[in-house]
Amino acid sequence: MSIFKDNPQVVIIADSTGETAETVMRAGLSQFGLKEVEIKKYTQIEEPEQIIKVIERYKNSNCLIAFTIILPELKETLKEEAKKYNLPIIDLIGPVIEKISHFLGITPQLKPGAYREVDQTYYQRIEAIEHAVRCDDGRDLRTLFKSDLVIIGVSRTSKTPLCMYLAYHGIKAGNLPLVPEVVPPKELFTFNPEKIFGLIIDPEELRKIRRERLKSMRLDYLADYAQLKRIYEELNYSRQIMEKIGCQIIDVTNKSIEETASEILTKRRDF
Template sequence: MNRLNLHLVSDSTGETLEMIAKAALAQFDDPDVSRHFWPMVRSLQHLDRIVPDLAAHPGLVFHTLVNPETRKRLEEHCRHLGLPAVPVLDQVTAALEAQLGQEAHGRPGRQHMMDEDYFKRVEAIQYTIAHDDGIGYEEWEEADIVLVGVSRSSKTPTSIYLANRGFKTANIPLVVESPPPPALYGLRHPLIVGLTTSPERLVQIRRNRLLSLNEATETAYVDNDRVKAELQFARRMFGDNGWPVIDVTRRSIEETAAAIIRLAQERDRKPASEGGVGKPI
């Protein structure tokens, strides 16, 4: 199979376009793709400057240009070069226009405007960084989500991902010899979620962590029986408190976060008397 040159042309940061391309490419088996990324293309002059690269590396052009003038110019260049140009958001925007009964604004970078959601994300990121790894228990009640799990169960990266989605997230490590502060069990506002994984996967991750730090890999930290006991301790705690549990063994960070967000949304729709369940998701 020949290598595909994929040109991503955006009039904003290109984050949306990159995510769409990544999601679409994930449906193929190891595609040989060379990505050419062109963000912040907001003028005809800027657009014209990338044409030589389009000609030198012919392939597929994805774009999210909303300005009619620059969009038309790109399509003209692509026709001249014989390249397919795909406006990836057109069908979604058209469907929304039909259902909402109004036309899209067509302003570049509108999704990145510093609106209320933007400042909510900034606040969430600041809170999450300040409450990583069990820090600041006095302020856990302010969290939207609290993640609980043993060491190396993806708590921190999942917390950061959730923060970028606007959720204030604290994470708390579970250590058999050092139980978490009593404050954890009295929380009312946050959704508390337990993260678990398979013992084999956890040992592997911990060994890799120790190797990266040039530390000895034969310690209680990676002992199979000890790791199983840690996970059993965590599961008992999750069950005793009725916290929902997510098994991250075969989940990416994005998939884990999506499951947590779904739990948060479901809880918001339920009466206060209905709690979570302690079964793995």
């Protein structure tokens, strides 16, 4: 019998922020069409008593417990308490650490939250996010052309969220919209084309996206902005610009931000 029969819950117990556990569980649940499962997080767990209290709360619940606990004594407490009430558990980090330890031939530090300590990577990420905000939609051209990557394309091809996603990974990305009525800045044609990525999309898909955008703003979804004639005009114009630049072109039709970013990073490594 599946534990996901009625009102399923996922309970996350973590000795740090619990973000890793939540990301992994949501990815796993999505494979079963379970995107709306309730997830409860109990983080910064440092004492066995905290674990006992959480398990006690869910002893009669239809829940799956996922945990990222590093310290052996805390992990043992969790396993014992879960077994007492026959609650299913998943250790999301233990097996990974064991495999790495075996592969490297060294003993792990067993330091909770070690990977989240403030280091140079953190500051690099913050700087990249500030950069993305500063030159979003080509607002600051001087900053834009100091980017690690420049993303170009017509409206609603996910340029902004893509830049923010790349920024989270420490990459300074800026974006510039391509509109037939607006002449692109001359710097776009002198900037290193290997650092420029052009986004294209299926016209029908773009029309659907634009219509939904207009509806959400309570505007006329039949406006020229969402008409196929206009969309074809914009896409043809943008492709002409991209080909003139000689940049990489990526089709984002039905792709998630993560998929597009992964493709960009792969192509970037191939330069």
